[in-house]
Amino acid sequence: MTTVAKQFKADARRITRDLRHRGLILTALKKYEAARDARLAKFPDWQSARQTAAEIKWDAINHLDKYLLEFAAKLEARGTKVHWASTAQQAREIILGICRDRKARLVIKSKSMATEEIHLNDALEKAGFEVVESDLGEFIVQLRRETPYHIVFPAMHLVRGEISDLFHHKLGTPPTDNPEELTMIARRWLRHKYIQADVGITGCNFAVADTGMVAITTNEGNGRLTGSLPKTMITLVGIEKIIPRLEDLALLQPMLATIGAGQLITCYNALYSGPRQPDEPDGPEEFHVVLMDNGRTRLMADAEQRDALHCIRCGSCLNVCPIYRNIGGHTYGTTYPGPVGSVITPHLRGLLEWKHLSFASSLCGACTASCPVKICLHHHLLQNRRNAVRAKPVWWEKIAFDLFAFIFNRPWLYKLTKPLGRLGQVFHPLIKGTPLDPARAWTQSRDLPRIPRQTFKEYWRSRR
């Protein structure tokens, strides 16, 4: 087992026993579910909306070459500097280079999973820049020096009291149980930073090809401030964020808000098409867009799983996933947790090191059923399992399944397993759940059914 896999198991063991954690996540998600269902009911036909969204993203991903160039050309025509990064390191270097050239000291960021993916905050801090996250949830996890727990709700695992304590210790504010006051504390602190910041870094929800625009959606308005107050704005875009047409937003934005957060539409939806133009009252003096691959074209080369690039990072598959609900976001040890993370991480970061995530699923399919862009998530988990075995089978598993095939293909041998099973059952109570028990993985926490006097096949034979 790889170290990450061992860590995953150890963390899963600890957190699944933590009943407080289980309760917390279930309560948080219950509220989300109620809001989501109410908003979903506003769609006259959610299933055909999903189909249309899937077709839009299919078109985008299958014609990525064309749409990316169109996107870049339109942006450049209005004075944006477009950069292309194949790897995380290139993306970091481009961004660090811009910050250095501008002699920046303070960098303010709005929420972006792509920057998490390349560990940008670390790199910026190591290079001597001060970095401040402006999304409230991200701000909180940054103060805790944690990674986001969820791709949409980064601080979902924390309760008010913990946030109040955190602010008290880190910012010196008096403890409070009032959520508005907590928000105001963060806001006051952040406003001050916005004014001082030299560079604003944002993510991108949708990269609109036909108009060359970056669409950014936030609930706190922090995306707008990050994009308009500092002189320099940098947007990091995973290349799969492309959508062909501006009008596609008419479906995708409400869809993202509904399934992602149970909202009709997110509060602030901004479109950036370039730096401040001569006739415009505000906006950054300089606008940089960094288009990043970082393993995405590798996923694209896999025809079976290419649709995983349709993902709009809504978080729905995490919310409905019974695994995610029980182990929480941090256990995955990846930037993208939950079903979508288990599907794409092996492609982005190496199959053999990350295959355990694809095995850590009951394949219930709740993710696939909920995905707004119809990614066949749980079937992709099965394909990752197959690919991992093809690349490097686990020796004892291979023996076990060779034996499995050997026994089940020989009816006489299979018949023998019954008396053997019955015999084993007599002695089993002596070793049940102990390290000697071959069925320990099951029997430590669950009972096994008993083999009855007559199996079905024995009944069938006796009838004839």
Next chain:
Amino acid sequence: MNVTLFIPCFVDMFYPRVGISMVQILERLGHTVDCPEELACCGQPAFNSGYWDQAREVAVHCLRRLNRAEVVVIASGSCGAMIKVFYKELFAGTPDEKMAHELSAKTWEFSDFLVNKLGVTDLGAKFPARVTFHDGCHGLRELGIKKAPRDLLAKVQGLELVEMPGPEVCCGFGGTFSAKFPMISTAMGEHKCGLILETGAEYVVSNDSSCLMHIQGLATRQHKPIKSIHLAELLAHT
């Protein structure tokens, strides 16, 4: 109709009453029942674990034998999904691919077969109890079975169906997953047991014995007052 029953290995071994009940019900409805003795497993454990070659070795026997049938009926949504949905993927690009598609078209999960193929819902069953129904994930999401078992339960005399808050929430079994990640599987099972207990029902019913094996195994260990019964067994009570 000549109905060929496929009795999965664990139903044969641990839950013979499920198979026997199916035979009784189908014969009572006037059908001839056949059950190929040489078949034991659909190959799902190997398939789900990524060992597709071994899965194919086992599955090919099922495929060829079952394809001779007029219709195939299966006691478990999970094995049903394997044969109906995943064989097509498992045999894709092999000479047996066409056969996998043919078999898929004539394979039915038990409740789906009764309601949507035979058009019967009232089997004259009596079961005076409050029950709740658990939707097995494979039956629900791979085969789209949601209404058929409820239509059947609605006609059972004396039975009261109380839906639990999350009938579609996975019980945590997931085949080899339950042994590979027992801590996660157990936590999921505990959550499921909680949902079942909330209804105050005497029995949890499902069309998949594998889910019931997990739910019951956990409930018994944790002394939770949950009794489980497969839909076919319940329907055979007259």
